[in-house]
Amino acid sequence: MRFETSTIKDIAKALGLSTSTVSRALRDRYEISEETKKLVLAYAEKVNYRANPIARSLKERRSYSIGIIVSEIANNFFSQVINGIESIAYDKDYHVIISQSHESFEQEKLNVDHLASRSIDGLLIALSSETQNIDYLRDLYAKGLPIVFFDRVPENFETHKVIANNFKGSFDATEHLILSGKRTIAHLTNSENLSITRERLKGYQAALAKYHIDFNPDLVKYCQHGGMHSEELETAVKELLPLKPDGIFIASDRLTTGCIMALKNTNPEFAHKIAIAGFTNSNLVELFSPSLTSVRQPAFEMGQVATELLISMIEAKRPVVDFETRILDTELIKIQKAASNKFL
Amino acid sequence: MRFETSTIKDIAKALGLSTSTVSRALRDRYEISEETKKLVLAYAEKVNYRANPIARSLKERRSYSIGIIVSEIANNFFSQVINGIESIAYDKDYHVIISQSHESFEQEKLNVDHLASRSIDGLLIALSSETQNIDYLRDLYAKGLPIVFFDRVPENFETHKVIANNFKGSFDATEHLILSGKRTIAHLTNSENLSITRERLKGYQAALAKYHIDFNPDLVKYCQHGGMHSEELETAVKELLPLKPDGIFIASDRLTTGCIMALKNTNPEFAHKIAIAGFTNSNLVELFSPSLTSVRQPAFEMGQVATELLISMIEAKRPVVDFETRILDTELIKIQKAASNKFL
DNA sequence: CTGAAAGCGCTAACAC
DNA sequence: GTGTTAGCGCTTTCAG
Secondary structure (H helix, E strand, O other), X not given: OOOOOOOHHHHHHHHOOOHHXXXXXXXXXXXXXXXXXXXXXXXXXXXXXXXXXXXXXXXXXXXXXXXXXXXXXXXXHHHHHHHHHXXXXXXXXXXXXXXXXXXXXXXXXXXXXXXXXOOOOEEXXXXXXXXXOOHHHHHHHHOXXXXXXXXXXXXXXXXXXXXXXXXXXXXXXXXXXXXXXOOOEEEEXXXXXXXXXXXXXXXXXXXXXXXXXXXXXXXXXXXXXXXXXXXXXXXXXXXXHHHOOOEEEEOOHHHHHHHHHHHHHHOHHHHOOOEEEEEOOXXXXXXXXXXXXXXXXXXXXXXXXXXXXXXXXXXXXXXXXXXXXXXXXXXXXXXXXXXXXXXX | OOOOOOOHHHHHHHHOOXXXXXXXXXXXXXXXXXXXXXXXXXXXXXXXXXXXXXXXXXXXXXXXXXXXXXXXXXXXXXXXXXXXHHHHHHHOOOEEEEEEOOOOHHHHHHHHHHHHHOOOOEEEEOOOOOOOOOHHHHHHHHOOOOEEEEOOOOOOOOOOEEEEOHHHHHHHHHHHHHHOOOOOEEEEEOOOOOHHHHHHHHHHHHHHHXXXXXXXXXXXXXXXXXXXXXXXXXXXHHHHHHHOOOEEEEOOHHHHHHHHHHHHHHOHHHHOOOEEEEEOOOOOHHXXXXXXXXXXXXXXXXXXXXXXXXXXXXXXXXXXXOOOEEXXXXXXXXXXXXXXXXXX
């Protein structure tokens, strides 16, 4: 929407200058005399001049906006990441455009293509749980679109990545369950397509190994849709129950809340007996019943770091060839004894 | 970001046509012969032609994008509204740009101005709890920016609005508390600036009146920042405790979860004794302890309706003068006895 | 039915 | 220091 806002041309006419002089004055270029600058700035201020970013984008072939793809914003982990992204982006005068894949590959691709055609300057993406083929991203990347992956990252894709220390986070959580006396620990996790799934599985296995507990593949359940459908959770839970686990370690935010819900629906009594540990950035964990031990990711910081890396790529004079994968530590938040004993 | 994508010019050159013919063929105009259209479409498909929306926006002075302002996306109510908005917008080929006010007036205004300068075609907004003066919106509206308010709407602003039946939702929730035997029912609510605050207070009062319970203003606590700061919630809760309420009705999503948290932190024992009812669209209510009766708003539908109204304004040939305020029914979800008795 | 040309608002060589 | 000019990619009169 453009209103009857004044343009650079109007200012030029009013001041008897050329549009280029006005443009340069507005952008504070060294060629322009202080006097002219003042004149222009004052007048621009007076008429409340706002540069038209559309025109600027067309000319400069960039939009000062970055695209974000997450599976869903109704997820504390992702909304915190987004807040981190915004905190840096706004500071550096970038605009962000958020899209949700809802864990669908098709939706993800559609959104990315849409964003790319909207002339975003760079892309921040956490892959959907369905995504296996990222050729479409390779194409865009090859054509010059800077991409930074976070959380759910691909292998064999040379660019910046920001992830949590998934191995350690899982190890710690599983070890915590073991140290509280659990021996039959189930693992509920995401699609095997995802990096986080593989890394978190390894942490889980390593903790078991450390305490000489045999790894039982039957105790691992995968949810292909990342818990978007409650059926997949309930099925997983039902398959797990006969194995009589005394603990369960859950590998992601949506899954953690969904699993507790499924446990409660399936066998509420059991839900309160089994020890639960899971990745989640929910700020409501303290309200949950049954309560759980949670692995929190530094989501806000992850967004910040990813954005800094992305903007550095966007603004790099020469092609970036030195890529880094930043690994951020997670935090294990144990159940508060008081809460779990007295009132549950 | 624009890559070496082909333009209308490239197609024209390749096909020995003029750019205008190509443009018209692509837009399926009646003047163009079927043959030419086929030719152009086929070639466009072959080179994977994508129109540059930036150029189109500049020319047409519109962007096919609509702006959304909510207080925060990490709130199930708003994220559901956003999903509803997207469902309609994408269908009609509009793009959405989401911004968060974080309940700050300044941030809200900043975001709106930013969106307006980004040439959005229309705005969907739920006001921040700090917002008192909406002259900046009136200005934009007067300049021709279509605006539709939802959830938190202003008075004396003639445009489409979509809200929940706040009065009835509150009445029902309060009545439910009364019918379960509560007599001293506190009310925790948002800033008085907000329409939802006023409407929900009225519903609460009406229910009390129906059962001849005196309205005690001391039992009503306002949170100016909508629960963004945990202090305001804890203060409110601490002020309420001495009055020994046996029930509490909470007026919004963030407040509801925040209040339960504050209750638990302040006096966990009491938290489990007091009956709680509150507006919330959290999909995790069933996990909460203490449990609560919740008033759910048709958030998805609200987003859909608001978007339909907005797009109708955007695409209207003549200025819209007939405005409507759509009121959608809420749903009262009572505590499930089983869950609350057996396991809490 | 198709083409030539202007122009959306802005930036950046290239003059002077 | 400042102005002239061309052009980003697209749509749209206006001619033919």
